[in-house]
Amino acid sequence: MYDVIIIGGGPAGLSAAVYAARACLNALLLEKHPMGGGQILNTAEVDNYLGLPGADGFELGQRFTEHAAKLGIKPVAEEVIRISCGGAVKKVITAKQEYEAKAIIYAAGAGHKKLGIPGEEAFAGKGVSYCATCDGAFFRGKTTAVIGGGDVALEDALFLANVCEKVYLVHRRDTFRGARTLVERVKATENIELTLDTAPEEIAGEDRVQKLLCVHKKTGEKKNLAVDGVFIAVGMAPYTRLIDGQVKLDENGYVAAGEDCKTSVDGVFAAGDVRTKKVRQIVTAVSDGAVAVAGIQG
Numbered sequence: 305m306y307d308v309i310i311i312g313g314g315p316a317g318l319s320a321a322v323y324a325a326r327a328c329l330n331a332l333l334l335e336k337h338p339m340g341g342g343q344i345l346n347t348a349e350v351d352n353y354l355g356l357p358g359a360d361g362f363e364l365g366q367r368f369t370e371h372a373a374k375l376g377i378k379p380v381a382e383e384v385i386r387i388s389c390g391g392a393v394k395k396v397i398t399a400k401q402e403y404e405a406k407a408i409i410y411a412a413g414a415g416h417k418k419l420g421i422p423g424e425e426a427f428a429g430k431g432v433s434y435c436a437t438c439d440g441a442f443f444r445g446k447t448t449a450v451i452g453g454g455d456v457a458l459e460d461a462l463f464l465a466n467v468c469e470k471v472y473l474v475h476r477r478d479t480f481r482g483a484r485t486l487v488e489r490v491k492a493t494e495n496i497e498l499t500l501d502t503a504p505e506e507i508a509g510e511d512r513v514q515k516l517l518c519v520h521k522k523t524g525e526k527k528n529l530a531v532d533g534v535f536i537a538v539g540m541a542p543y544t545r546l547i548d549g550q551v552k553l554d555e556n557g558y559v560a561a562g563e564d565c566k567t568s569v570d571g572v573f574a575a576g577d578v579r580t581k582k583v584r585q586i587v588t589a590v591s592d593g594a595v596a597v598a599g600i601q602g
């Protein structure tokens with residue numbers, strides 16, 4: 305039996321692994337993607353992690369994984385399919401086997417929210433993408449639209465502006481949720497056209513995306529943007545499927561746990577983006593990993 309099973313190999317889970325190793329806990333880290341590292345693997349530039357200005361997200365993710373591995377906790381690439389965490393012995397079941405532990409640190413993270421408009425699903429991988437840094441290169445010299453007004457949408461628009469001939473940034477309001485510095489950079493970029501107060505209604509085309517149909521929210525005017533690709537960046541939704549019904553979730557669907565990372569169930573901790581919190585950043589995820597391990601030690 306393990307002292308702790310950590311579920312998720314992003315910054316929160318890997319930080320928990322480092323702290324667990326240093327506390328001499330017998331720990332297992334399960335991460336479904338062989339690459340590990342979590343969302344930052346798809347982040348072109350991380351400019352706000354202390355001491356590493358302009359860090360490459362992919363490299364940073366790899367360094368986090370290597371750090372945990374160097375201390376003896378190498379992520380095991382198995383997808384968790386079920387958890388039973390009510391009793392003193394927690395069970396974690398993957399497609400390969402069943403593991404037992406005294407505690408669980410649930411650091412499964414969050415995934416891309418969908419818009420839910422016609423064409424989004426049909427054109428996924430055929431012009432619709434949720435990751436500019438992964439797929440942007442396919443749109444070299446083409447026209448794309450980014451949907452959203454948060455940090456990710458702004459960063460994606462800037463990234464794509466270097467690759468594409470033209471980028472529409474389509475946002476449903478006229479003010480942005482994302483950082484002011486990013487907004488200023490977007491505004492100063494000639495080939496980004498701000499398309500504000502505008503909601504996307506449909507993604508259309510034949511074999512691949514050809515247009516994005518939108519409506520102006522104030523005037524009701526319909527717009528038809530000729531685009532080769534649509535990058536959707538409208539936020540994240542937490543991966544709670546495995547523990548939904550076993551621990552309390554908040555009204556937005558995140559695992560209800562305070563700054564001590566303790567959930568409503570003894571011995572189950574939530575760390576990183578999956579947890580209720582105001583600031584979802586690498587630095588807060590990394591902090592959660594440390595705090596959760598401290599909670600296990602009592």
Ligand code: NAP
Pocket residue numbers: 350351352418419451452453454455456457459475476477480481482503504537538539540583584585
């Ligand atoms: P976010 O901050 O939640 O922004 C989501 C954006 O999508 C908002 O502008 C929202 O509009 C819009 N939106 C949501 N649902 C929509 C819909 N159905 N139709 C049209 N637009 C919709 O999400 P995010 O940009 O993915 O960022 C997630 C978290 O990661 C944030 O906390 C962010 O600060 C953090 N992050 C930080 C960095 C960094 O610091 N370098 C980089 C990336 C991400 P409204 O504004 O109108 O609600």
